[in-house]
Structure formats: structure tokens, C-alpha cells
Amino acid sequence: xxxxxxxxxxxxxxxxxxxxxxxxxxxxxxxxxxxxxxxxxxxxxxxxxxxxxxxxxxxxxxxxxxxxxxxxxxxxxxxxxxxxxxxxxxxxxxxxxxxxxxxxxxxxxxxxxxxxxxxxxxxxxxxxxxxxxxxxxxxxxxxxxxxxxxxxxxxxxxxxxxxxxxxxxxxxxxxxxxxxxxxxxxxxxxxxxxxxxxxxxxxxxxxxxxxxxxxxxxxxxxxxxxxxxxxxxxxxxxxxxxxxxxxxxxxxxxxxxxxxxxxxxxxxxxxxxxxxxxxxxxxxxxxxxxxxxxxxxxxxxxxxxxxxxxxxxxxxxxxxxxxxxxxxxx
Amino acid sequence: xxxxxxxxxxxxxxxxxxxxxxxxxxxxxxxxxxxxxxxxxxxxxxxxxxxxxxxxxxxxxxxxxxxxxxxxxxxxxxxxxxxxxxxxxxxxxxxxxxxxxxxxxxxxxxxxxxxxxxxxxxxxxxxxxxxxxxxxxxxxxxxxxxxxxxxxxxxxxxxxxxxxxxxxxxxxxxxxxxxxxxxxxxxxxxxxxxxxxxxxxxxxxxxxxxxxxxxxxxxxxxxxxxxxxxxxxxxxxxxx
Numbered sequence: 001x002x003x004x005x006x007x008x009x010x011x012x013x014x015x016x017x018x019x020x021x022x023x024x025x026x027x028x029x030x031x032x033x034x035x036x037x038x039x040x041x042x043x044x045x046x047x048x049x050x051x052x053x054x055x056x057x058x059x060x061x062x063x064x065x066x067x068x069x070x071x072x073x074x075x076x077x078x079x080x081x082x083x084x085x086x087x088x089x090x091x092x093x094x095x096x097x098x099x100x101x102x103x104x105x106x107x108x109x110x111x112x113x114x115x116x117x118x119x120x121x122x123x124x125x126x127x128x129x130x131x132x133x134x135x136x137x138x139x140x141x142x143x144x145x146x147x148x149x150x151x152x153x154x155x156x157x158x159x160x161x162x163x164x165x166x167x168x169x170x171x172x173x174x175x176x177x178x179x180x181x182x183x184x185x186x187x188x189x190x191x192x193x194x195x196x197x198x199x200x201x202x203x204x205x206x207x208x209x210x211x212x213x214x215x216x217x218x219x220x221x222x223x224x225x226x227x228x229x230x231x232x233x234x235x236x237x238x239x240x241x242x243x244x245x246x247x248x249x250x251x252x253x254x255x256x257x258x259x260x261x262x263x264x265x266x267x268x269x270x271x272x273x274x275x276x277x278x279x280x281x282x283x284x285x286x287x288x289x290x291x292x293x294x295x296x297x298x299x300x301x302x303x304x305x306x307x308x309x310x311x312x313x314x315x316x317x318x319x320x321x322x323x324x325x326x327x328x329x330x
Numbered sequence: 331x332x333x334x335x336x337x338x339x340x341x342x343x344x345x346x347x348x349x350x351x352x353x354x355x356x357x358x359x360x361x362x363x364x365x366x367x368x369x370x371x372x373x374x375x376x377x378x379x380x381x382x383x384x385x386x387x388x389x390x391x392x393x394x395x396x397x398x399x400x401x402x403x404x405x406x407x408x409x410x411x412x413x414x415x416x417x418x419x420x421x422x423x424x425x426x427x428x429x430x431x432x433x434x435x436x437x438x439x440x441x442x443x444x445x446x447x448x449x450x451x452x453x454x455x456x457x458x459x460x461x462x463x464x465x466x467x468x469x470x471x472x473x474x475x476x477x478x479x480x481x482x483x484x485x486x487x488x489x490x491x492x493x494x495x496x497x498x499x500x501x502x503x504x505x506x507x508x509x510x511x512x513x514x515x516x517x518x519x520x521x522x523x524x525x526x527x528x529x530x531x532x533x534x535x536x537x538x539x540x541x542x543x544x545x546x547x548x549x550x551x552x553x554x555x556x557x558x559x560x561x562x563x564x565x566x567x568x569x570x
Binding site: 104112 | 332333336337339340343347348409410411412413414416417418419420421
């Protein structure tokens, strides 16, 4: 069991040994992590990694098969209604009652959250107005939601999630399906919300994590495979270096020869052309220079002609793909 | 309690934001009116009674009420709002009770819209208001059981059409059950059980103007049991 600890002053989310089985399938396997207040944490992983399952367990929509989840000190298994009161949730796909107008829907959510009963009609309406302004919904307030664009529906989903001013926001893939401008708008909104709330969001877009999150949990096959800030993960992973080279007259055993060079972590054929034959070599941390020299020396020694060599640091996407694929292969 | 009314309000608006409630009310009045005036031969019968109007109520409700109940949970599942509802601070009991009350409100409107019929019939002769009251009470109680059964079946379905068909089948079976004792010579104990389970058997005394506590208890038990079963279905879904 991989234990991630993302700790700050007050622990808003504490997950311990969380597991969820759907029949024989283990969607989440003993995940543990803590999230401090005022943090924006990204759950990152490929489809089927367990991100949504963890969120459904945190919101009380699904009961965990094992483990505990405390949100703002409340156990979701023992006090699900109490947890729901402190959590704002945007499910994947933004389900809405399309037959209602934005005004009717937000009124329904405000009543569902007990805002009228708790704080009176005036404060209920003030809460709706605040959410409408924050999410930029003033222009579509009286419009039936079936007529709204995907971007506006996403905003309505966010507005319902923040309406009751929850301490914790759980957002499941909040920018999926949006165009680039809408993505920027929603990210700006999440960033501003993150300044005063604990936000946990899932995504499989790495740039989103870099743009929004102070911490990241990378999930694969139901377990946490990396954790920390995006910069920390990058520092840990970017020790590896990618060297792309093209050779003519390389011979059939070139790939095996390249793999056997000192400092080479892996080597693969890149592209289908026979000449020049292209290879992608991954060098270990700090081995980039020596591997490049070795490749050159090997080419000279073997009679191959080195017609191109390009070195590049791994992008965050590469790190993610590599991390999750490596883990899948274990 | 606030949660129940919030859900009920949302459901009533959903019924009336779509053609469903209007179609149900018109169909209910048309079917009952047709049965009463034409098949029941009201004008030729020479009796100021609503018996014809209510005699086939269990069958009318069995066919029409599932059109209201089929969407209750199946539609929430289809559009994903099921997850939204279950992650709001409602208890399962509030969700189920709210949807039940909303559906009963639509049926209540249909029953209220039928009131001109007894008022008009009363102009043709002496009318027993007690009998009419019992008939309306019986219709409301039968509707209550039918709505609770329909909601439970919708709670197991992801598809509205399958929820509708299943509910019609179950309700027609429950309504026709008492006919078994007419068609077949069943042992007394079995016949008693079959009759006890039958919707139309328990409605029969209401349609004669008799309010029997056993019939009231039957409809109340079916209603409470099915509503409770629906709350358990929702809770069980969390373990899936």
C-alpha cells in the first residue's frame, strides 16, 4: 500500500486504506492520503485508474469496500449527510435537470442544501447571486438548461457545487469536453475558488495539474504511483533523458547493441523507415552526456553512420505515460 | 421534512414542465369518462351513482399511473442526476417520500378534475355523497399503492420503457389476481391469500361506498412496504 501524505496545517481530507471492489474487479486498492486546507489537489491518472471511484467514495455516493475517509473530521460512512453538507461536488459529465432554467435549478439546489431554512430567504438569494456572479451565469439566468452550451452547463455545475459555500470542493474532470477558451475560463474560476477552499479535482490532462494544482496524486490501476507537487514529481522523473538518433547502415542488431550501452535504460525503434533507422533511447539520471558519447562511439565502431542525434528532456506527459505504463507492466 | 418538500416541488415542476402530467390527466379523465358515460350506460341506467366511474379504477390506474412512475428513478439514472441527488444532503427516505408525494399530487389533480362528473350526476337524482367520498378515498388509496409499487420498480430500472412495462405487468397481475378465485376452484386458504393480494378485491368495497379498515390497511401496508423497499434499493446501490 502506497501512503501519500500531502500535509498542511489543518487536514480537511484524510483517506486511509480506501478500497473499492465492483464484484471481482478492484477499482481502488488501499489508497491513503491526506489533504490540508486551502490546497488544490489533482487526482491524475489514465481512464480506469480509480480517480472517479475515489471521488464517489469521498462524496458518499458509493460506500468503500474497506478503509475510511474523513472529510472535515466527519467519517463519510458514519455521517454521510454531515459530509454532504461540507462538500460541493461536480460529477463527471455535469448532470443537470435540463427541463429547468438556471434560476429554478440553483433555487432547487439552494433549498436542497437547506439554505432557506438555515439562513432565511434573503441569504439564500444572496448565496445564489454570489454563485451566479462567480460563475458568470448572469446572462443565462432565466434560460432553460437544455439550451445552454456545454461550457455554460459546466459553469452551472460549478455554481451548484459552490452554492452552499462548502469547505471542500470535489470536481470530477471539470474541463472535459470544453473548447480551449472555456477551459481557460473554468481553470481561472477553479484557481480563484482554490484560494479559499480545499479543492480535489480529477483529470487526465497533465497541463491542467500544472496550471491549477499545488499537489498531485498520480493513480494507476487503483493505487497511488506518485505524489507531491508537480515540480517535485517532475524533478524526480526528469532525471531521465530522451535521446533520439537516426542511423544509416545500422544493421539488424543495432537495437540490442544500443540497449547494452552503459547508462541506457531502454531503447526502442522510432518510426518504420529502414534507412535511416530511428531509435529512441532513454538515458538514466545524469547519464545523458555519456550515453550520447557511447552512441556516437558505438556508431563509429560498428560502421553505422550517425546522421542525426537530438536530446530532449521528458515532458510531463511523457513522465505520466511512462509512469502509468511502467506500473501497468508490473 | 424540508428535504421531502424540496424533492416534491422539483418533481411536480418536472411533471408539469413536460407533457407527461397533462397527458396523464387528460387520458385519465377520458378513460374514466368513457367507461362511465358510454360503457357504463349512465344515461340509460337511471341511477345517480358514480359506481361506473370507479368500478374499473384499479385497471385504469394499472395502465396509466406507470406513465408517471416510470421516470421517477429511471430518468434520474439516464441523465446522471441520480448521482447528484444522492450526494446532496437528503436521506433516502426524503428522496423517496418527495417523489411519492409529487406523483400523488399529479393524480390528486386528475381526481380533482373529475369532480364535475359527480356534481353533474347529482343533478339527475338523489346522490349519496358518502358513497362518492368513499369512492374517491378508495381511488386515492389505490393510487397510493400503485405509485409506491411503480416507484420501487423504477428504482430497479435504468430504462423508462422497461420500468413502464414491468409496472403495468405487475399492477395488472395484482388487479386480475382476484379473478382467479372466480375462474378456478381454489382451496379456501389459498383463495383468501389470492384475494388479500389483489388490488381490485380491496378496491371493490370502496366502489360500493364501504370503507373497510382491512382494505385501508392493505393499501397502507403496500404503500409503506414499497416505499421502504425503494429506500433500501437506493442504499444498496451504494455498495455496488
